Amino acid sequence: MKTLVITGGTDGIGRHLANTHVRQGDHVVVIGRDGAKAKDMADGPGRLEFVRADLSLLAETRAVVKDLLARFAAVDALVLCARNYRSARTVTAEGFEENFALFYLSRFLVSHGLRPALEAASAPVIVNVAGPGGDLSLVRWDDLQLEHGYQGGPALGQGGKLNDLLGVSFAAQHADGATRYVLVHPGVTATGFAGAYDQETLAHINHMKQHGRPVEDSAEPILRLIAQPPAEPLSAFVEGERISVRTTGFDPAAAARLDRLTRNLLS
Template identity: 30%
Template sequence: MAKTVIVTGSSSGIGRDIARAFVARGDNVVLNGRDGNKLADVAAGLGVPDRVVAVAGDIGALTTGTALVRAAVERFGGVDVLVNNAGIFGAKPFVDVTEQDLDSYLNGNLKGTYFTTQAVVRRLREQARGGTIVNIGTVLINHALAGLPASAALVSKGGVHALTTSLAAELAADGIRVNAVAPGIIRTPLFGDGDEDASGELALLNRIGEVSETTAAVLYLADATFTTGHIFPVDGGFLSGRAA
């Protein structure tokens, strides 16, 4: 039976591939991103207009999560899965981080995840048939890099990890499972012009990951009916050791 899946930040990178995978297996997908034109292109590229709806909006705004749920209900009759992928990441020395910088990460990563999840959970409780939430974190919460000063981004993503375990406990009685995927270094547009492959030596598998490998973990957690409160590293062994 087809599920209805909301994927935030699905106009590029990891989120776009997650949306592609859910559509490919026959599910309905609600796309989200800040750029409406880009999002429309992604929706058109998926080639199944009857199973995809795009909702543009900044995930840090309280109204966006409500709009996503409304679109899912009006178009597909409900919601089953939320993938909180939208977020931002960047490096900046701790003492140079401004209030604006910190607010940007907290709004885009933590607040967006928090209130979108809140909107979805309200609907899941109304439906009374359970559901699943998959957050996107990062393994850098557990193993930081001296050469990558990213305290502002990591504080917000650390909050996402804490939210995952807290909600897993709070929502278990509702049949709502909450897990997170914690990617290592993945080839995405976040790298810009950087040489991401040079970072592959940091992991036991001696390479960086591809978005499809993160997607595989999301699909697993979406279907793993006896798994909740789990932070699933997809990092090529980055947390476990070093290739050299």
């Protein structure tokens, strides 16, 4: 029996992964904001556990990590799916731009925070579902929280790139460890697309809901990665196909720069 932790696991791809592993007999911890969404998830020989937390709040993210470390000696897989689109810039109660906090900072904290439990597993893997690829021009280094000229689409684009760099720095810092860091772009998928949209964006989202790939198809490559993690400390996949992490978009110097900025911000 494996133990999995899935953020954003009550919707879309995360939900399908959770249901599949419960049916396989695994213990799956789903972290989300709305417990009602977890009530009709799969029964099976495994166990589904819902943990309520708003991962856009650093205090709640840290509390969840502390709780999981206290309760689980080993975690086989961490799957990071939580994100929330905002057409208008929103600031959390802690003073962070919400997309930056949820899509990037929470993934940084959970990735590094759960590493001790991951390292205790036999073949541990972190799967960061964010959308690897693109170049570093997506990052506004002088305005990471997008105080000026915020737009929802570019905010998600920057968040994806920050997660690429998170994977690079994590793998570099822990290259001698057992945990494999995998960056995944599942392709446009017909999910719930959680968020708050303006009318123009909503029309586009509705089109993607109708014409995106079925959740089951997008989740299948991720299930394979969890079952058999890649040998390399860092890897990236787009729609199931491996892409190189040796390009300028995965620049180690940029990753180290972001890691320093993030740690200073969190301190």
